[in-house]
Amino acid sequence: xxxxxxxxxxxxxxxxxxxxxxxxxxxxxxxxxxxxxxxxxxxxxxxxxxxxxxxxxxxxxxxxxxxxxxxxxxxxxxxxxxxxxxxxxxxxxxxxxxxxxxxxxxxxxxxxxxxxxxxxxxxxxxxxxxxxxxxxxxxxxxxxxxxxxxxxxxxxxxxxxxxxxxxxxxxxxxxxxxxxxxxxxxxxxxxxxxxxxxxxxxxxxxxxxxxxxxxxxxxxxxxxxxxxxxxxxxxxxxxxxxxxxxxxxxxxxxxxxxxxxxxxxxxxxxxxxxxxxxxxxxxxxxxxxxxxxxxxxxxxxxxxxxxxxxxxxxxxxxxxxxxxxxxxxxxxxxxxxxxxxxxxxxxxxxxxxxxxxxxx
Amino acid sequence: xxxxxxxxxxxxxxxxxxxxxxxxxxxxxxxxxxxxxxxxxxxxxxxxxxxxxxxxxxxxxxxxxxxxxxxxxxxxxxxxxxxxxxxxxxxxxxxxxxxxxxxxxxxxxxxxxxxxxxxxxxxxxxxxxxxxxxxxxxxxxxxxxxxxxxxxxxxxxxxxxxxxxxxxxxxxxxxxxxxxxxxxxxxxxxxxxxxxxxxxxxxxxxxxxxxxxxxxxxxxxxxxxxxxxxxxxxxxxxxxxxxxxxxxxxxxxxxxxxxxxxxxxxxxxxxxxxxxxxxxxxxxxxxxxxxxxxxxxxxxxxxxxxxxxxxxxxxxxxxxx
Numbered sequence: 142x143x144x145x146x147x148x149x150x151x152x153x154x155x156x157x158x159x160x161x162x163x164x165x166x167x168x169x170x171x172x173x174x175x176x177x178x179x180x181x182x183x184x185x186x187x188x189x190x191x192x193x194x195x196x197x198x199x200x201x202x203x204x205x206x207x208x209x210x211x212x213x214x215x216x217x218x219x220x221x222x223x224x225x226x227x228x229x230x231x232x233x234x235x236x237x238x239x240x241x242x243x244x245x246x247x248x249x250x251x252x253x254x255x256x257x258x259x260x261x262x263x264x265x266x267x268x269x270x271x272x273x274x275x276x277x278x279x280x281x282x283x284x285x286x287x288x289x290x291x292x293x294x295x296x297x298x299x300x301x302x303x304x305x306x307x308x309x310x311x312x313x314x315x316x317x318x319x320x321x322x323x324x325x326x327x328x329x330x331x332x333x334x335x336x337x338x339x340x341x342x343x344x345x346x347x348x349x350x351x352x353x354x355x356x357x358x359x360x361x362x363x364x365x366x367x368x369x370x371x372x373x374x375x376x377x378x379x380x381x382x383x384x385x386x387x388x389x390x391x392x393x394x395x396x397x398x399x400x401x402x403x404x405x406x407x408x409x410x411x412x413x414x415x416x417x418x419x420x421x422x423x424x425x426x427x428x429x430x431x432x433x434x435x436x437x438x439x440x441x442x443x444x445x446x447x448x449x450x451x452x453x454x455x456x457x458x459x460x461x462x463x464x465x466x467x468x469x470x471x472x473x474x475x476x477x478x479x480x481x482x483x484x485x486x487x488x489x490x491x492x493x494x495x496x497x498x499x500x501x
Numbered sequence: 502x503x504x505x506x507x508x509x510x511x512x513x514x515x516x517x518x519x520x521x522x523x524x525x526x527x528x529x530x531x532x533x534x535x536x537x538x539x540x541x542x543x544x545x546x547x548x549x550x551x552x553x554x555x556x557x558x559x560x561x562x563x564x565x566x567x568x569x570x571x572x573x574x575x576x577x578x579x580x581x582x583x584x585x586x587x588x589x590x591x592x593x594x595x596x597x598x599x600x601x602x603x604x605x606x607x608x609x610x611x612x613x614x615x616x617x618x619x620x621x622x623x624x625x626x627x628x629x630x631x632x633x634x635x636x637x638x639x640x641x642x643x644x645x646x647x648x649x650x651x652x653x654x655x656x657x658x659x660x661x662x663x664x665x666x667x668x669x670x671x672x673x674x675x676x677x678x679x680x681x682x683x684x685x686x687x688x689x690x691x692x693x694x695x696x697x698x699x700x701x702x703x704x705x706x707x708x709x710x711x712x713x714x715x716x717x718x719x720x721x722x723x724x725x726x727x728x729x730x731x732x733x734x735x736x737x738x739x740x741x742x743x744x745x746x747x748x749x750x751x752x753x754x755x756x757x758x759x760x761x762x763x764x765x766x767x768x769x770x771x772x773x774x775x776x777x778x779x780x781x782x783x784x785x786x787x788x789x790x791x792x793x794x795x796x797x798x799x800x801x802x803x804x805x806x807x808x809x810x811x812x813x814x815x816x817x818x819x820x821x822x
Contacts, residue, residue, distance in 0.1 A: 174791035303814040310813075363792075367812060458708055465622065478567065483625060486585035490620045497619050 145203025155278035162274035173363035190444035192357035215244035296373030354442035422449030433462035445472035507754030510568035513607025518750035563757035577771035591752030605721035655726030658691035666696025694726035718745035
């Protein structure tokens with residue numbers, strides 16, 4: 142048995158750590174690239190969204206590397222993701238790969254199911270071994286997200302453009318290589334320090350833009366044309382609503398703090414939308430209501446054909462909490478120059494708006 | 502004389518606007534891009550040089566439009582600005598009270614909402630170029646008339662026919678169908694104008710609060726049929742901006758004037774001599790990682806001036822010799 146996993150941002154790093162510690166045979170397919178996308182587009186049924194296409198491409202590329210047991214998230218929410226694993230399995234079979242897709246439930250109450258799936262895959266490894274591997278994976282995830290948060294703050298104000306991106310790329314590979322808690326801790330301290338030492342424009346007061354929307358296109362830069370890097374280049378500080386660690390916390394575990402951020406968002410959205418509409422639609426509306434005051438603007442990312450986000454997009458203009466929103470539909474048809482034109486115009490809009498506010 | 506040049510290199514046309522130090526338009530130029538952005542920028546500059554007095558001092562140059570980065574490197578632009586902001590600034594210069602700007606160009610169409618002199622929202626056509634200038638051009642050509650004749654003829658319509666405007670490919674088959682049924686050409690032309698306006702409002706203008714005064718600019722604002730259809734559909738006066746076809750270039754020139762006055766710096770303009778230089782563009786696939794980015798580069802005599810198109814920074818460092 143050889144395990145394969147799809148990509149979503151840097152999620153492969155903690156997954157790799159987990160699988161390594163369980164001493165399982167596995168492959169990580171190449172990072173999302175043009176071939177992955179064309180494979181996914183070619184073999185996807187009509188009207189599928191970019192998360193489906195890219196993950197399908199990953200699974201095909203994993204199968205090419207000999208993987209016969211593929212992990213794919215399913216469940217949570219009412220979006221089509223619930224049946225992606227089944228559909229993708231059929232596509233793989235029709236392509237002649239005799240691979241099984243293990244759908245991993247990712248909703249708050251399914252942690253046990255997930256651990257059980259791992260136990261089954263790991264040939265009945267002891268629970269203590271599973272838990273310890275799991276914890277190490279999560280530790281890597283947290284390090285990555287902590288460093289990324291710092292990167293988001295440095296990008297807009299760095300004197301030498303590209304410094305933060307370069308450090309982040311190095312930090313990602315150092316995290317991947319770290320094989321115990323001690324070296325992991327050192328990676329975090331090292332890179333946080335290097336980032337804090339990066340020469341920056343102290344007088345800059347960067348615009349703050351929240352990135353909200355569907356989790357996959359938020360977390361996979363390939364699918365959103367590196368929207369965060371581009372905003373950083375334009376001198377904008379981004380605050381992303383979902384981090385991989387946060388997402389797994391919401392979806393894999395009961396929130397350890399007991400205060401659920403999602404509840405807060407749902408409550409804020411209540412006057413405009415009273416129920417879950419699948420995916421992150423309800424949360425997107427809530428983000429707008431909650432952050433209208435503290436951000437300069439919002440970039441709303443959604444996969445093309447994503448029903449929950451389309452509903453959210455059409456509710457957002459009518460909230461009384463007012464903040465500019467730029468919706469970007471992510472799809473293989475999205476062209477980078479067109480996206481840049483919109484981002485640049487949006488940043489100009491936000492700058493003028495802030496200047497006018499200061500005057501008043 | 503001090504002058505500021507705005508250059509708007511669009512998909513179909515290339516526009517030049519020259520302003521004096523009082524922001525008065527002293528010269529403007531409208532050329533077909535013909536898929537040769539570099540040559541057109543060079544040709545335009547030659548023309549600009551001819552028209553301006555000898556002792557002119559170029560204090561700032563800005564580029565805008567879809568080839569703004571390319572054009573910016575060639576002329577040595579002080580400012581490279583997106584066309585949405587440029588159009589808004591141009592419109593506000595002539596109409597400080599403007600609340601809505603409709604801009605329809607060769608390949609794209611935009612709507613810009615303005616309140617109290619500040620842009621509050623904008624929209625741009627996304628996946629489809631339905632209803633833009635190049636489609637109208639194409640239909641005029643197919644009916645064997647100039648775009649000017651198209652414009653005049655559509656006004657003669659008395660009973661416009663309904664044409665499906667959602668997609669230009671289907672709009673064309675629908676038009677041909679209506680022709681073969683024996684409808685009058687002017688009725689088909691105006692029906693097409695109505696269809697395109699409907700499509701624009703339901704696509705680019707979807708969910709936007711369109712308030713008067715409505716300013717109409719871009720090349721398509723030459724078309725009387727479209728103006729009439731917009732007026733009927735929106736039930737408000739449509740103000741066609743003076744020099745509407747070069748408004749993006751004017752906006753860019755205004756912006757660079759503002760910026761140069763604020764920074765008190767010398768212009769990086771490379772001079773009118775760039776018209777004589779032979780530029781070469783080429784592209785290659787970067788094989789450093791599996792992303793296989795398409796990198797485009799601009800060079801003179803083998804010396805790389807600029808590179809674009811990578812997902813990471815490795816090609817973006819200052820071009821080495």
